Amino acid sequence: MNSMTGQANTVNLQGNKACALGAVAAGCRFFAGYPITPSSEIAENLAKELPAVGGVFLQMEDEIASMAATLGASMGGIKAMTATSGPGFSLKQENLGYGMGAEIPCVVVNVMRGGPSTGLPTRPAQGDIMQTRWGTHGDHPVIVLAPGSVEEIYQQTARAFALSEKLRTPVIVLFDESLGHLVETVALPDVADYEKTVRKWATGKPEDYKPYHGDADGVPPMARPGDGFRVHTSGLTVAENGFPTQKPHEVDALMKRLLGKVALNNDLIESFEAVECKDAEVVIVALGVVGRAARKAVKELREAGIKAGLFRPVTLWPFPTESFRKQTAKARHIIVAEMNAGQLIHEIAEVKTGKQKVTGLNRYDGVPISPVDIKKTVKEVLGHE
Amino acid sequence: MKTREMRFSGAGGQGLQLCAKIFSKAMTGAGYHVSMSQSYEPTSRGGLSRADIVASGETPDYPLATELDTLLILDQAAATASEGIIRDDAMVIVDPRRTKNPPEGNFKVIELPLSETAIRVGSERVTNVVATGVIAELSEDIEVKTIENVLRAISPKKFLDMNMDALQAGVALARGVKAA
Structure with a gap:
């Protein structure tokens, strides 16, 4: 207690x-x-x-x-x-x-x-x-x-x-x-x-250690200071041995691994909340506090017989694209509610696979988007069909 | 458990955040899940300041105020800040000395000499505590005793007596409202 x-x-x-x-x-x-x-x-x-x-x-x-x-x-x-x-x-x-x-x-x-x-x-x-x-x-x-x-x-x-x-x-x-x-x-x-969960520390013979050689998960073990491994860290693009390189095949390999380690581990990274999306005609995409407003709006819209749903990315980047597509498969409308002049809406327009019409609900006046704002937009969108 | 939406508003420096803190502590003690939010301007004193409580039996879907059942206005700076989100059955408690034009609507506006009472008790600085006594007494689901215990626990020693006097003076003002 x-x-x-x-x-x-x-x-x-x-x-x-x-x-x-x-x-x-x-x-x-x-x-x-x-x-x-x-x-x-x-x-x-x-x-x-x-x-x-x-x-x-x-x-x-x-x-x-x-x-x-x-x-x-x-x-x-x-x-x-x-x-x-x-x-x-x-x-x-x-x-x-x-x-x-x-x-x-x-x-x-x-x-x-x-x-x-x-x-x-x-x-x-x-x-x-x-x-x-x-x-x-x-x-x-x-x-x-x-x-x-x-x-x-x-x-x-x-x-x-x-x-x-x-x-x-x-x-x-x-x-x-x-x-x-x-x-x-x-x-x-x-x-x-x-x-x-702690990082992978380098093990084995120090003379064999390559500080930027990725394991199968794309992540290279890190040398713990004092463990005797040779390390060189730089902002320059590096080869597996940690020294700067401009060799195209080494640069390409590094970039592929660097960008790939996030894509490779997406199952670990991805997280989202989906509310009533299964049969939703209108899915609201919102994050943070706006996601909370949308959750309240969805409940009230459902009570009024309007099939609304919420998709709230908790992992914003990389955007949970495949899950978003699944959750919005049946929707005719997607409303992207965000406290800016329209940012996430670009990602949504790019990754959606169906014929859903995408509408932005935006506020940038220092006031959070409220459940009332969202309900109004949902009704407008459905009324204007 | 009834959902409560309360707002304490006025000018920066009037102790409005503290009001909300006292109520949120008391209400969580009574089993409420509380969401407390605030808004103030980037100046250390003056300008609109408000603190809101949304309280219910479980964590509210939306944590910010949308339908106020209780509104305190201690300064003209806050008179129009809550337009459109005051319930028709809300109680709006106003200090007329510093709020010349209170909001108008179907809700009940209760004008009380909050700052004058505070000055009589010892200092205008305890106007927020007088208001706390008023709201506690007028709220059926909040015990004055619980508020008093929280206030006692957080009061600096040298302000304890004045705070207790201010709270009781607020309770007395509210009883006058009830009797009227």
Whole structure:
């Protein structure tokens, strides 16, 4: 029984604090960051939590250094994280790409606020959906998790560490101000399996070790500092031995493995919520807090006899394409509800296989899309046939 | 368990987030699942500030307020901020000293001298606690005693007596409303 809530195993928790606690539960022992609304409580909580478990908290001079320090800590062998919001996420892009190229596990949290630029620091938005996919330059592997509740923030932050360690790549956790600052009564899920997931360390004879030779899962074992393996890390494109190369066949092989390791492990990465999609005439695609609005709208529309469904990607990138196609197979309409001027809608239009008409429901005024907004759009779409 | 949607609104610095925190602690203690959200402006004081509670027997599908049954307005800055989401049977509690033009609608607007009462108790800063007493007394499913226990637990020592006085003054104001 919890003394604060009077209920078994439940606690009143803020989204950003849940993110910090989920990280620690997953084994995160390093955080470097720079305070920025609406993500600051993640840093604030980790400043208390990490030293208590023997971890390290660093407030850096800026966002660029925060990303660099996070990568450095991870190369030193521990689970590491940084957290930020829009403007800070923009600044992190170059080093984030370094992490993807040099295959350095870490978790980067982006609590979205209104943009562009300084924008609306205390208001929610989902304007970084495409930035998380394409923000850093060049072709690169991307995994983005988009939780939709305080409980899911805890769980998906922990899962981000497990995926990151297993696949040796940065994983982005993406939610918005309204969820970051939301306090909900939650029962914290067990994340022990995520905590146990650690990266593959190099074994065998040091002289045979090739730092960028992938195993069958596309992931190369990493050399643990002090274990005696020779390592050279660079932002340049490298051959299997870790040294820079421009030989086309080596570059091609590296890129194929780098991009392929995410595709190869999609079963592990994919996650989504589908509500009443089976016979749905209209499927609403929404993530994060908008997914919550859509879930309420779907229930109320069903009560009114309208066959509506919800597809909520929890793994945003890579987009759960095949599952989305299955869930929307019978639909005549797809409504993409997002707090931006239209980003996810491009992916939906590209991956849908049927003749569904795709309609966007967009708000970028700092106000979350409500169940009322969604019900209105569903009725408009059906009425206009 | 009835779903409750409550909003505490006014200007930044009036202790509205604290109001919501007190109610959410008390309500989770009574078995509610609470979603508490907030909105404020990027200034340290002033501007619209609000804190919302959506509470029900299980985690609500949508955690943000859409149909308020209780609305507190402590400042003109918040007078129009809740347009369109106030239920017809809602109680809207207004401090007229700082809210010259309260919202109009089918709902019941209850004007009470919240800040004047706070000043009489000791400081305008406890206006939020007076309001907390009013809402607790007017809410059938919330015990004043539970609110008092939460307030006692979170009050700094030097404000404890004033907070307790402010809470009881709020309860007295609400009893006046009930009697009328």
